Amino acid sequence: MYMSSIVKMKMSTNPRLLNDVLTMYKSTFYALKELIDNSIQAKAKKIDIKLIPSSCSEDSINYKRIENIEIEDNGEGVPFSEFEGSIMKIATENKSEGKGVGRFGALQIGKQVKIETAAFDKAKGKYTHTSIEMTAENILSAKDLEKVEFPIETEETDQQCNPFYKVTISNLYQYLPEKIRKKNKLSEEFSDMASFKQALFETYPFDVFEGRISFVVNGDELQREHFLLDAPRLIRKLLTCSDGKEHEIRLMLYRVNLKNSDISIYFQTERGGIKQSIAKYSYVSPWHTPDLGAWFVLIDSDLITPDMMVDFAIADFGNDAKGIQQTIKDAIDEFFKKDNRKFVSFVDRLQADKNYPYHQLTKNPSLEESLFNHTAYILELDQKLLESSSPARGVVYPMMKKLIEDGNVEFLYGEILKLSKESREKFTDLLELTDH
Numbered sequence: 001m002y003m004s005s006i007v008k009m010k011m012s013t014n015p016r017l018l019n020d021v022l023t024m025y026k027s028t029f030y031a032l033k034e035l036i037d038n039s040i041q042a043k044a045k046k047i048d049i050k051l052i053p054s055s056c057s058e059d060s061i062n063y064k065r066i067e068n069i070e071i072e073d074n075g076e077g078v079p080f081s082e083f084e085g086s087i088m089k090i091a092t093e094n095k096s097e098g099k100g101v102g103r104f105g106a107l108q109i110g111k112q113v114k115i116e117t118a119a120f121d122k123a124k125g126k127y128t129h130t131s132i133e134m135t136a137e138n139i140l141s142a143k144d145l146e147k148v149e150f151p152i153e154t155e156e157t158d159q160q161c162n163p164f165y166k167v168t169i170s171n172l173y174q175y176l177p178e179k180i181r182k183k184n185k186l187s188e189e190f191s192d193m194a195s196f197k198q199a200l201f202e203t204y205p206f207d208v209f210e211g212r213i214s215f216v217v218n219g220d221e222l223q224r225e226h227f228l229l230d231a232p233r234l235i236r237k238l239l240t241c242s243d244g245k246e247h248e249i250r251l252m253l254y255r256v257n258l259k260n261s262d263i264s265i266y267f268q269t270e271r272g273g274i275k276q277s278i279a280k281y282s283y284v285s286p287w288h289t290p291d292l293g294a295w296f297v298l299i300d301s302d303l304i305t306p307d308m309m310v311d312f313a314i315a316d317f318g319n320d321a322k323g324i325q326q327t328i329k330d331a332i333d334e335f336f337k338k339d340n341r342k343f344v345s346f347v348d349r350l351q352a353d354k355n356y357p358y359h360q361l362t363k364n365p366s367l368e369e370s371l372f373n374h375t376a377y378i379l380e381l382d383q384k385l386l387e388s389s390s391p392a393r394g395v396v397y398p399m400m401k402k403l404i405e406d407g408n409v410e411f412l413y414g415e416i417l418k419l420s421k422e423s424r425e426k427f428t429d430l431l432e433l434t435d436h
Helices: 028-041 080-086 101-108 136-140 193-203 205-209 314-339 341-352 367-383 393-405 409-416 421-434
Strands: 002-010 046-052 068-073 110-121 126-135 149-157 164-172 214-217 233-240 246-256 263-271 274-283 294-301
Touching (some): 028 046, 028 164, 028 193, 046 193, 080 110, 080 126, 080 149, 101 136, 101 164, 110 136, 126 136, 193 205, 193 214, 246 314, 263 314, 274 294, 274 314, 314 341, 367 393
Parallel strands (some): 046 214, 263 294
Antiparallel strands (some): 068 164, 110 126, 110 164, 126 149, 246 294, 263 274
16 A cells, blocks of 8 residues: 655755756766666666657657657666755765765756656665655756755555666756756767667776676666677686795686777675676787777686775785786787788788887887887878888987987877878877877
8 A cells, every 4th residue: 555645845955065966977977877877886686768759750840859758777766755855965075875976967958857866765675766856957056955845656555666766857958948058958978879779888898897786777788798709719828926825817808899099907805796897907919900890808817806805906916026918918919910901911021120219129029119000101191101111210210219209199190190081090099008
């Protein structure tokens, strides 16, 4: 049996932080991301996102591609007895409950927001379902927000129900006739369904990869297979550690569909039968080029224990840290050197050229030499200096070396090298990878 009622609640606000609550995120996607983060903090295992179009025909003048946005999770929910402290307390710095300031990020996207939640209320010994509707005008126009009463609809029952937390955003700024700020417009991530799913994956890649959270967008669950470009590759390495024992280090390499062409290394361990990433590192391999795309490398070994889950650092491996780090780097370099035959062949020809400005050739080139090789490779794709035996190499290569030594890589890119659009994009990726 359900017992329903409507009560009035006032918002409790910290004036020092109030101005930061609305339009505080750099885009509407980041505002939505804050709502998702809140769901994750509330221990949600499933987050259902719906970008709902108008119910009228697409040919209608009133049609909106996204009229309402819903985000619903199966996290802990908020019982009625905690609703006032958790939801009505605005501009709090305390996010331990998983529902902090970010819930008001919805008002950056639309002028009207409805929050619904269900949970078991220990204080009442019953299950409660509570909801509130608010508008940006209610908050922004109030001279004293703490005196404004909001109607809260609540019902309680002895019947068991699943906890949830749901935010519905409507009256989106995107479609309002008046001039609106850029931060209130739907950002490029909302341009189409594929772009939205891609942005969601790029934001929470290992929640998707490891199945920690099920993201469902308009009824379609994101699967890691949607973002894999090839079958994963497994590399096994044995390392004799300071304990005198051989330990296996397993590297699983995934080529993934991401905008940035970088290598991300994730250490993972197992807890409760579930593999979890505990640390992320970026690595710039001298044999990886932007045209190979982005890669995830998962590191798994019995050396990585659940005790390392908090504040993990490679130094936690003690005396074996350098050996483990070098083993991983060598394995990745060997993989890309073998896989990237076109670039390896080019480097061999480049190093044999009389105009090559580095004379002491090493197995593992320095970052500076590696950046030179990559720059020369991108230039070769456009200008064919080496292939055509162009005499310009005698001027261009020393100039490139000097500009790289001086840290003027952007000047080299912007003023010296005349590249095609595709090569400019590759060069931009290279700059982002090296952070030179």
